[in-house]
Amino acid sequence: MKFVKQEIKLTVENVDPPTLFQEHRHGALLPNTIRSLIVGLSGFGKTNLIFTLLTNINEIRFYNVYIYSKTLDQPKYKMLGNILSGTDVGLFTFYENEKVLPSEEALPNLVFIFDDIISENQKIARTYFSRARHNLIDVFNLAQNETNLMHVYNEHCSGDMSYTEFKDFCTSCWRKGRFEFIVINKDCERDNGRYRHGFDTFCCYCENASFANMNANGEVLGELIKAKENIKRKYSELKHGKAEIHSLVSDTLSPIIEPLNDLKNYKPLQVQPTPVSPTQEADDYHDYEITD
Numbered sequence: 001m002k003f004v005k006q007e008i009k010l011t012v013e014n015v016d017p018p019t020l021f022q023e024h025r026h027g028a029l030l031p032n033t034i035r036s037l038i039v040g041l042s043g044f045g046k047t048n049l050i051f052t053l054l055t056n057i058n059e060i061r062f063y064n065v066y067i068y069s070k071t072l073d074q075p076k077y078k079m080l081g082n083i084l085s086g087t088d089v090g091l092f093t094f095y096e097n098e099k100v101l102p103s104e105e106a107l108p109n110l111v112f113i114f115d116d117i118i119s120e121n122q123k124i125a126r127t128y129f130s131r132a133r134h135n136l137i138d139v140f141n142l143a144q145n146e147t148n149l150m151h152v153y154n155e156h157c158s159g160d161m162s163y164t165e166f167k168d169f170c171t172s173c174w175r176k177g178r179f180e181f182i183v184i185n186k187d188c189e190r191d192n193g194r195y196r197h198g199f200d201t202f203c204c205y206c207e208n209a210s211f212a213n214m215n216a217n218g219e220v221l222g223e224l225i226k227a228k229e230n231i232k233r234k235y236s237e238l239k240h241g242k243a244e245i246h247s248l249v250s251d252t253l254s255p256i257i258e259p260l261n262d263l264k265n266y267k268p269l270q271v272q273p274t275p276v277s278p279t280q281e282a283d284d285y286h287d288y289e290i291t292d
Contacts, residue, residue, distance in 0.1 A: 025136075025238075027058035029199050031187040034060070034138040035129050045179035046142045047076045050113055053140075054080065055227035059199075060138060061238040064090040064107045068100050068124075069115035083228045089235055100124045103131045109238060114141045152184075160190045173197040 025032040038046045053059045065084065067077060072093050084091045090107065094100045097120050106112070112132070114125050128139045153166045161169075173182045176197075183196040195203040 026060050033133045036140045038142045051076050057230040061234040062111045063109040066092045066112040068094040087232050097121050103128050108136045110137045112139050118143050
């Protein structure tokens with residue numbers, strides 16, 4: 001195949017208007033807008049994953065949460081309701097398909113969770129997936145469908161690696177534990193965040209990856225308090241447009257700030273001159289004679 005560049009140029013310019021969240025609307029590990037499928041068998045941690053995305057300080061930022069599910073009585077959703085009750089974030093639940101608000105009437109900066117509705121009418125879910133991005137709505141569809149691995153590969157990964165490499169990548173992640181998961185973030189480059197074990201372990205070339213298991217220990221009450229504080233902080237940062245500014249400035253300028261602080265605190269060695277007697281000074285000059 002041969003590519004021939006023409007003398008007449010026709011360049012496509014980016015005309016997207018600048019936005020408040022051009023850098024990071026959410027945490028630095030996530031894209032600014034999310035339309036995600038979370039797929040796995042029953043009991044494999046899908047709801048736990050979405051709970052983490054909502055409560056961790058480095059994850060999604062939002063004003064409101066919508067949940068459409070036939071299993072709203074899950075303990076984690078009840079726990080989420082208790083956490084959000086002490087914040088300014090709104091929580092809205094839907095049990096019937098007909099009660100779900102259309103996307104054009106949804107509140108902004110919204111996280112919409114469709115949980116296990118594969119047997120229901122999919123029209124409302126398709127509408128949100130296709131239109132939500134322009135309304136600052138992030139969509140997550142949790143499903144128990146045993147999705148064929150080859151189908152995922154053909155749709156999303158075939159241009160990046162062979163099918164054997166893709167299977168090796170998946171197996172390397174999944175063999176670490178029952179609740180381990182992979183992430184495919186198509187907003188990132190192939191070897192810089194597109195393929196991940198969990199959210200924060202990037203896979204390069206999808207081979208010989210070394211992964212760290214998540215630590216599941218900790219006091220439940222302390223985690224709930226931390227989750228509530230995280231949501232309050234993310235809500236405030238999103239509202240005032242300060243998301244990621246502090247961490248971004250610290251990470252970017254620390255190589256400059258630290259040496260400057262060292263210079264500021266540096267105290268040069270003070271050398272006191274040794275006094276010289278007049279007799280000794282006269283003797284020193286006596287050794288030199290200036291002649292014409």
